Amino acid sequence: MSQSLRIENLHASVDGHEILKGLTLEVPKGQVHAIMGPNGSGKSTLSKVIAGHEDYTVTQGSVFLDDINLLDLEIDERSRAGFFLAFQYPHEIPGVSNANFIRAARQARLPKGEEIDAIAFYREMYAKMDELGMDRKFTARSVNEGFSGGEKKRNEILQMMMLEPKYAILDETDSGLDIDALKIVAQGVNAMRSPERGFLVITHYQRLLDYIVPDVVHVLHDGRIIHTGGKELAYELEEKGYDWIINEPVAA
Amino acid sequence: MPDSATLEAVTIDQDEGNFSYPEDYAHDAGYGLDEGTVDYISNIKGEAEWIREFRQKALKVFFAKPMPTHWASKDLENIIFKDIRYYLSKGQAPTRSWDEVPDDVKKTFERLGIPEKERKYLAGVEAQFDSEAAYSNVKEELTKEGVIFVNSTEGLREHPEIFRKWFGKVIPTGDNKFSALNSAVFSGGSFIYVPPGVKVKHPLQAYFRINAENFGQFERTLIIVDEGAEVTYMEGCTAPKFETATLHSAVVELVAMKDAKIQYITVQNWSNNVFNLVTKRGLAHENAEIRWIDCNIGSRLTMKYPGVIMKGRKARGEVISIALANDGQHQDTGAKMIHAADETTSNIVAKSISVGTGRSTYRGQVHIPKHLKGCKNNTECDALLINSSSRTDTYPAITVRGNQHATQHEASVSQVSEDQIFYMKQRGLSEGEAMSLSVNGFVNDLVREFPMEYSVELKRLIDMEMEGSVG
Numbered sequence: 247m248s249q250s251l252r253i254e255n256l257h258a259s260v261d262g263h264e265i266l267k268g269l270t271l272e273v274p275k276g277q278v279h280a281i282m283g284p285n286g287s288g289k290s291t292l293s294k295v296i297a298g299h300e301d302y303t304v305t306q307g308s309v310f311l312d313d314i315n316l317l318d319l320e321i322d323e324r325s326r327a328g329f330f331l332a333f334q335y336p337h338e339i340p341g342v343s344n345a346n347f348i349r350a351a352r353q354a355r356l357p358k359g360e361e362i363d364a365i366a367f368y369r370e371m372y373a374k375m376d377e378l379g380m381d382r383k384f385t386a387r388s389v390n391e392g393f394s395g396g397e398k399k400r401n402e403i404l405q406m407m408m409l410e411p412k413y414a415i416l417d418e419t420d421s422g423l424d425i426d427a428l429k430i431v432a433q434g435v436n437a438m439r440s441p442e443r444g445f446l447v448i449t450h451y452q453r454l455l456d457y458i459v460p461d462v463v464h465v466l467h468d469g470r471i472i473h474t475g476g477k478e479l480a481y482e483l484e485e486k487g488y489d490w491i492i493n494e495p496v497a498a
Numbered sequence: 499m500p501d502s503a504t505l506e507a508v509t510i511d512q513d514e515g516n517f518s519y520p521e522d523y524a525h526d527a528g529y530g531l532d533e534g535t536v537d538y539i540s541n542i543k544g545e546a547e548w549i550r551e552f553r554q555k556a557l558k559v560f561f562a563k564p565m566p567t568h569w570a571s572k573d574l575e576n577i578i579f580k581d582i583r584y585y586l587s588k589g590q591a592p593t594r595s596w597d598e599v600p601d602d603v604k605k606t607f608e609r610l611g612i613p614e615k616e617r618k619y620l621a622g623v624e625a626q627f628d629s630e631a632a633y634s635n636v637k638e639e640l641t642k643e644g645v646i647f648v649n650s651t652e653g654l655r656e657h658p659e660i661f662r663k664w665f666g667k668v669i670p671t672g673d674n675k676f677s678a679l680n681s682a683v684f685s686g687g688s689f690i691y692v693p694p695g696v697k698v699k700h701p702l703q704a705y706f707r708i709n710a711e712n713f714g715q716f717e718r719t720l721i722i723v724d725e726g727a728e729v730t731y732m733e734g735c736t737a738p739k740f741e742t743a744t745l746h747s748a749v750v751e752l753v754a755m756k757d758a759k760i761q762y763i764t765v766q767n768w769s770n771n772v773f774n775l776v777t778k779r780g781l782a783h784e785n786a787e788i789r790w791i792d793c794n795i796g797s798r799l800t801m802k803y804p805g806v807i808m809k810g811r812k813a814r815g816e817v818i819s820i821a822l823a824n825d826g827q828h829q830d831t832g833a834k835m836i837h838a839a840d841e842t843t844s845n846i847v848a849k850s851i852s853v854g855t856g857r858s859t860y861r862g863q864v865h866i867p868k869h870l871k872g873c874k875n876n877t878e879c880d881a882l883l884i885n886s887s888s889r890t891d892t893y894p895a896i897t898v899r900g901n902q903h904a905t906q907h908e909a910s911v912s913q914v915s916e917d918q919i920f921y922m923k924q925r926g927l928s929e930g931e932a933m934s935l936s937v938n939g940f941v942n943d944l945v946r947e948f949p950m951e952y953s954v955e956l957k958r959l960i961d962m963e964m965e966g967s968v969g
Contacts, residue, residue: 297924299920320923321924322923322926322927322932333921333924337917337918340939341939341943342939348925350935351927354925409926
């Protein structure tokens with residue numbers, strides 16, 4: 247079985263309105279792919295459909311994580327199978343400390359009856375927070391509550407580092423970040439790049455791809471991948487916009 | 499964090515509570531309630547005449563008072579008083595040694611983890627099985643200091659000079675229909691006296707267990723803490739899941755003398771056939787403090803509004819309340835704060851969670867009369883709804899007269915959003931785990947008020963409830 251996140255002919259709709267219209271794309275382990283596309287092309291829908299959000303109905307197609315059909319699994323099972331989504335708008339969980347939340351997520355991955363080693367857990371989390379330049383006080387604060395945009399995004403990366411997924415989608419992780427925060431977040435992601443892990447980075451701007459350099463860039467338009475190229479494609483898009491691709495005939 | 503042994507020792511969940519032993523009672527007052535029932539109870543206990551008269555008078559008040567269904571739930575009409583048994587006991591005096599406790603009773607409390615708790619962190623324990631205490635023990639050093647911790651029968655018989663003065667004074671018989679019922683048929687409960695200046699370091703605990711079906715448990719508790727003394731009392735309650743309704747109707751009176759402190763903690767985990775109708779009130783003298791920390795999980799209908807009458811200058815009253823109404827349950831809870839002296843302060847923080855068709859109601863009464871000066875009240879009530887079919891109502895009644903007082907009232911209703919649950923599930927938590935964590939987060943600031951052992955237990959109880967409430 248191939249070691250990849252494989253999306254094949256994916257059709258998905260919300261309220262009877264089709265948004266993904268036969269999307270096909272494969273992220274092999276060890277690679278970073280980027281998806282770029284104009285507003286409304288279906289970028290955020292893609293990440294939610296793969297995560298299993300109940301507002302979206304998959305009408306056709308498949309999503310495989312290695313040899314596991316993700317569409318057969320519940321939201322939490324997909325996560326435990328090794329899929330992580332860094333949210334564009336991370337939610338707040340009032341009263342639940344960041345440390346407890348991450349710990350509960352780690353605990354959910356252990357066999358029943360097995361307990362997390364609390365000391366090792368904190369040691370590991372502190373080390374990763376240091377890498378991300380996060381103050382220790384974020385362990386005790388409620389998840390994302392009162393966090394600035396940049397703090398929320400760092401917190402997403404912290405969770406990703408702690409959960410060590412096989413495949414991760416970063417959904418517009420660069421939005422709302424200043425350049426320094428962007429560099430730190432990118433550093434975190436780069437530190438996690440490995441032959442054992444694949445990334446799909448959704449972004450509007452080429453800027454992020456200066457720091458997380460992709461192997462492949464896809465262009466998403468109207469629910470389909472209409473163009474695929476190397477990392478230089480991102481610069482081309484930045485310079486020329488999307489129209490030149492959108493207007494070219496779709497390859498059969 | 500407590501180690502796993504502590505966790506194990508303090509865990510009580512509803513399924514652990516869901517068992518009962520066959521009935522073999524030496525004393526059974528039979529079904530229904532009349533003067534004969536009351537005499538039967540009084541005779542068995544060998545009570546003084548004044549107590550018998552107190553009971554008989556209360557019975558008349560009970561019959562005369564209508565059900566409070568003009569403001570309370572109509573579900574009260576489903577209590578069939580003639581189908582209830584009002585007194586059941588094995589006819590044994592409470593023992594100080596576990597070995598002498600009847601076998602099935604001992605097994606019951608051992609399954610509920612009581613002896614371990616006593617060893618670990620309690621200064622005294624009383625374990626009530628249906629109508630009477632089966633076990634009662636208090637650490638010797640406390641007895642030497644003059645602390646009394648006995649059941650109601652013994653308290654009134656052995657120490658009338660201490661208890662009679664306050665018995666039925668904080669909550670008069672006619673306060674409400676159920677306080678009258680309790681006054682007629684009360685049995686068991688804790689009578690506690692702490693002498694001046696004695697600060698009881700570890701909590702005293704009572705454990706109330708209903709074992710028999712169609713039964714009513716009517717414990718009576720009176721705690722008197724003398725000048726400058728302090729005590730923390732905790733009670734836990736469980737019952738098995740029977741097919742028919744069971745009634746629990748307690749009366750709890752607290753008296754805090756000058757500079758005294760009482761903290762009264764309840765964690766109830768009734769099965770969902772229990773009508774839980776309890777009257778709790780404390781009287782705080784000058785500079786005294788009474789705190790009710792009340793956690794209501796389970797039951798079919800709970801009606802409970804712990805109160806504090808602040809009778810002396812600078813007295814303080816506090817109610818911290820958590821209620822969780824699961825499918826088919828109604829938690830009607832709140833607080834009463836009666837300011838009766840200058841510079842008295844009260845604080846109410848109530849949080850309720852409604853799950854599925856569960857319903858929670860907050861009723862609060864704060865009374866500050868015109869002639870007083872410098873009184874303060876703070877009331878916060880927050881409700882969390884888990885499903886769109888859940889319901890919550892808030893009825894705050896704050897009467898403040900005069901202009902030399904400060905009151906503050908805040909209320910909120912929130913819902914666990916689907917997107918929040920989605921986010922948590924994306925991190926690998928099941929729906930039940932996500933719900934538990936959200937609910938625990940909602941009550942987190944209040945849970946911290948509980949002693950550590952109880953906050954762990956509370957968290958487990960909430961987990962159990964939430965796990966069971968989703969797919």
